Amino acid sequence: MISKLRNSVDEAVSGIADGAVVMIGGFGRAGQPVELIDALLAQGATDLTVINNNAGNGDTGLAALLAARRVRRIICSFPRQSDSHVFDALYRAGEIELELVPQGNLAERIRAAGAGIGAFFTPSGFGTALAEGKETRDIDGRPYVLENALRADVALVSAYRADRWGNLVYRKTARNFGPIMAAAATTTIVQVDEVVELGGLDPETVVTPGIYVNRVVAVGERAWLRDGEFVGAASVEGAAS
Numbered sequence: 001m002i003s004k005l006r007n008s009v010d011e012a013v014s015g016i017a018d019g020a021v022v023m024i025g026g027f028g029r030a031g032q033p034v035e036l037i038d039a040l041l042a043q044g045a046t047d048l049t050v051i052n053n054n055a056g057n058g059d060t061g062l063a064a065l066l067a068a069r070r071v072r073r074i075i076c077s078f079p080r081q082s083d084s085h086v087f088d089a090l091y092r093a094g095e096i097e098l099e100l101v102p103q104g105n106l107a108e109r110i111r112a113a114g115a116g117i118g119a120f121f122t123p124s125g126f127g128t129a130l131a132e133g134k135e136t137r138d139i140d141g142r143p144y145v146l147e148n149a150l151r152a153d154v155a156l157v158s159a160y161r162a163d164r165w166g167n168l169v170y171r172k173t174a175r176n177f178g179p180i181m182a183a184a185a186t187t188t189i190v191q192v193d194e195v196v197e198l199g200g201l202d203p204e205t206v207v208t209p210g211i212y213v214n215r216v217v218a219v220g221e222r223a224w225l226r227d228g229e230f231v232g233a234a235s236v237e238g239a240a241s
Contacts, residue, residue: 004164004165004166004215006216008217009035009036009038009191012216013040013156021048021151021153022048022050022051022152023156024037025156025176025181026158026176027177028057028081029061030176031176032158033156035191036191037062050062050071050076051076051181053078055080063087064086069090071096077101077102079100100130101130102125104124106150110184111180111183112150113150113152113184114182118148119147120146121137121144121145122145123145126143126145134146152184154186154188157188157191157208158178160194161193162192162213163196163197164216165198165210168192168206187215188215189214190216191216192219193218
């Protein structure tokens, strides 16, 4: 019987190695797999390269992983915001490497990896410091820069519901980077609010097919969410848990 279910978040993240490249879903806190990140923190893997849209919020989730000095390098599009003090302090002290990527390029580089595309040309970033050292080309009279696909050893993703085969549905904007990261990693680990029986998901609503998913763990109702709003955070992102 095929079942990708795991009994705990600790079991789900077991085996993640030191030096691994880890994609972490989320747009800020929306769709961030906080429970899996906490389990990775407890698991002990270090010298990680993290691919994420942001560079952590406040002192929890990804920010806690950074604060524990477990991340050597981060690839993201939006490293600084009002509550990104952990990353800011590490970067200013020279204790973390940063690869800054325009957000559209970041999404397409991840999607390309999942689609088996090695690289692509894009006009975004041409003529800026972000294109230094990269191949450029004129296509139909417009300048383009070559961007390589982004692959990962592991993807940590938050979804809404799953079945034991790993088929996933997401909740509103919490979907964000989850589907493309699930397809771009060697091992995809997913936390969900609820696991349903086979046939309990409408096939028309399945966004990520189970073929892209390796491990699923149900975390139930999350303590840091209340009535669709982030506890202690003045953010509309909470509408997308």
